Amino acid sequence: KAGVTQTPRYLIKTRGQQVTLSCSPISGHRSVSWYQQTPGQGLQFLFEYFSETQRNKGNFPGRFSGRQFSNSRSEMNVSTLELGDSALYLCASSLEVPASYEQYFGPGTRLTVT
Amino acid sequence: GNSVTQMEGPVTLSEEAFLTINCTYTATGYPSLFWYVQYPGEGLQLLLKATKADDKGSNKGFEATYRKETTSFHLEKGSVQVSDSAVYFCALSDNNNNDMRFGAGTRLTVKP
Numbered sequence: 001k002a003g004v005t006q007t008p009r010y011l012i013k014t015r016g017q018q019v020t021l022s023c024s025p026i027s028g029h030r031s032v033s034w035y036q037q038t039p040g041q042g043l044q045f046l047f048e049y050f051s052e053t054q055r056n057k058g059n060f061p062g063r064f065s066g067r068q069f070s071n072s073r074s075e076m077n078v079s080t081l082e083l084g085d086s087a088l089y090l091c092a093s094s095l096e097v098p099a100s101y102e103q104y105f106g107p108g109t110r111l112t113v114t
Numbered sequence: 115g116n117s118v119t120q121m122e123g124p125v126t127l128s129e130e131a132f133l134t135i136n137c138t139y140t141a142t143g144y145p146s147l148f149w150y151v152q153y154p155g156e157g158l159q160l161l162l163k164a165t166k167a168d169d170k171g172s173n174k175g176f177e178a179t180y181r182k183e184t185t186s187f188h189l190e191k192g193s194v195q196v197s198d199s200a201v202y203f204c205a206l207s208d209n210n211n212n213d214m215r216f217g218a219g220t221r222l223t224v225k226p
Binding site for chain 1: 146148150155156157158159160163203207213214215216218219
């Protein structure tokens with residue numbers, strides 16, 4: 001079974017631009033979560049989608065948004081990029097099995113904002 | 115709210131040394147507990163998990179026991195290898211929803 005895939009793997013943008021990142025979960029997984037990882041702040045939760053609905057949201061500004069499609073693929077968008085948005089963005093999918101919410105992570109998208 | 119605290123690194127050990135990475139948690143109810151590992155340039159991989167008190171998760175020589183009385187889930191390995199060099203994350207998941215919280219991560223370097 002294929003793992004979680006994320007595209008693109010690397011991205012360079014300039015301040016003020018916007019960016020869209022894509023995540024394809026493991027087949028059969030309907031929950032997709034997004035995280036931002038930086039050396040200073042560690043792993044921070046952005047949001048989680050389940051069945052095309054945002055179910056949980058972290059403490060990030062409205063410039064960060066996401067969506068999920070009917071095939072469970074998810075995208076996240078960051079508008080008006082800032083230098084501080086440079087990070088590794090990780091996507092994780094999980095199976096909705098009570099008491100077993102382990103998440104399976106993709107390799108991440110490395111975003112550099114210049 | 116739920117949270118995880120793990121020992122700060124970095125941790126540097128010689129090959130075949132004993133490893134302990136401490137992890138404690140704060141949670142309401144009975145969460146599931148996890149250890150994830152991140153190798154350079156990669157995403158996180160699930161290393162082991164425990165879903166109820168006194169459960170022991172184990173994988174690749176690593177072990178951790180879910181201790182409710184001390185709210186801990188310490189990671190141990192009897193003999194580390196150079197290939198174990200990575201960042202290790204302790205995490206918990208609320209069993210009522212998919213709300214996973216991660217610790218800050220502990221970087222382990224194993225020298226030959």
